[in-house]
Amino acid sequence: MDSEKLIHKITEKKALKDSEELLNYVSESGENTKEYIRYKTLWAMLQTGNEMDEETVNQGYKAVKRNVNGRRKSILLNIAKYAAIVILAVSAGYFIQYRDIDSEIAMNEIFVPKGNRTSVVLPDGSKVWLSNGTKLVYPESFVGDFRNVQLEGEGFFEVIHDEHHPFIVNVGEHRIKVLGTKFAVVAYPDDDEVKAELVSGKIQFDIHSGATEESYKSFMVKPMHSLVYDKTSGKVYESIIPDGFHDYWQKGTYRFRNESFDSLATKIARIYNVEIIFSDEELKTRTFTGTLSVDDNIYTLMEVFKSASGKPFGYKFDSGKIYIDK
Amino acid sequence: MKALTNEILQLLNKHQEAAFEVVFKLYYPRLVYFAKEFVPDSESKNLVQDAFISMWDKKPQFINESQLQSYLYTNVKNNCLMFLRHEKVKKKYKSEAAFQKQNQIYTEALNGLDTSTVTFQEIESIIEKTLSELPDRCREVFILSRMEGKKNKEVAEALDISVKAVEAQITKALKTLRVSLKDYLPLVAWLLINVK
Incomplete structure (x- = not known):
């Protein structure tokens, strides 16, 4: 096939898979592939779309208007979902399993896979938003003096006030005790820290210490402050809740300031269900300031990081992993 | 076809819906036909609409039209790549050599496409x-x-x-x-x- 014929095939808008002649030509050599790609992309960029009638454009605009301001989840999320059916055999955003603990109260367990978010209303009317890769265990109904739940991962709690029945979030051996308030807990088992972030009200952060099961060191968290317990050093830090805190839970956007690439990579991995591999330790220490949205697609995000980085870096995708190199 | 005036860009930066509509109507057709070169017709509109929805929600600021163009094409390109990636996974067990080859070549083409300002x-x-x-x-x-x-x-x-x-x-x-x-x-x- 000469290049005239090749161009002719492309301008006929023939899909590659539908033309045996084209497929054979392209597969013949790397040179041919390159030539095809060059013409194909040039042709694609040359499209003016003037063929589209006004009605189709208007319909498109209506569809967009109906769905702006987050009223629709990104279509890409839907695509991601049906891909997930194949990869993980998971279609819905979460699983619910029932299990008996002492055959009196059924426990509900919700697991939110990476790349998903969900919210749940607890039996007392309290609401919890759960982030990626998070597990929450709670009883079908709260009985006894305490309202106990178990969390592994990240959740934002809006707890209904009930001073007679304190609400306790158990995170591993530590716990957060509240009467009624809004707060978030970040406690992934594989993270080095446990974090409680309080919006309003009052919470008590009990850090397990000492030999007995019931010995805790207790810390009060102030409103609009967060308390971080470092599991390795055993130290406790207090800081003010960052500006973008509400956006993260309500709109799914995460604002970061001078955050290291390493730390961001952990978050990105949870949000997008990818593994990030750095070829060089220096890359991990680079810092970024900006915003990322849970609904962004990962490609857009990597491009943003790439353009925001002072020093260049490259990345490539390969079966669920992102390799980052200099 | 006319390019956008500075005034429209400024209004777009202020998140004015009328300006957004002008930009949409100017760029939607060409972006859809661009996408159609790489993804099935049925998906191209959705993928482009998605780029516009995201643009409206994120309120990016543009100094000139080149930036706007770069933003839109980059987003549509990335959405197409994302689609191709999932399409590949979805049909992994189908032994359709032609389909897999097309997916690979289109992915390569889009990956190599520079859409920077x-x-x-x-x-x-x-x-x-x-x-x-x-x-x-x-x-x-x-x-x-x-x-x-x-x-x-x-x-x-x-x-x-x-x-x-x-x-x-x-x-x-x-x-x-x-x-x-x-x-x-x-x-x-x-x-x-x-x-x-």
């Missing part, structure tokens, strides 16, 4: 120059076909030449562009639209 700006003058160097008839055919979006048959009728002759002229124009754009090649040419 700088490139858009640089290439503009090159295209303008190349167009001016084309023989008259060739340029005429190319403008009618690519800028005004006429079908080959319509171009043939308008210029009173055969459809074969139209095809030949388009091929000639693409080859010329290819030579002068060899460094940038897979880039843009819808910038042609801005060439008076």
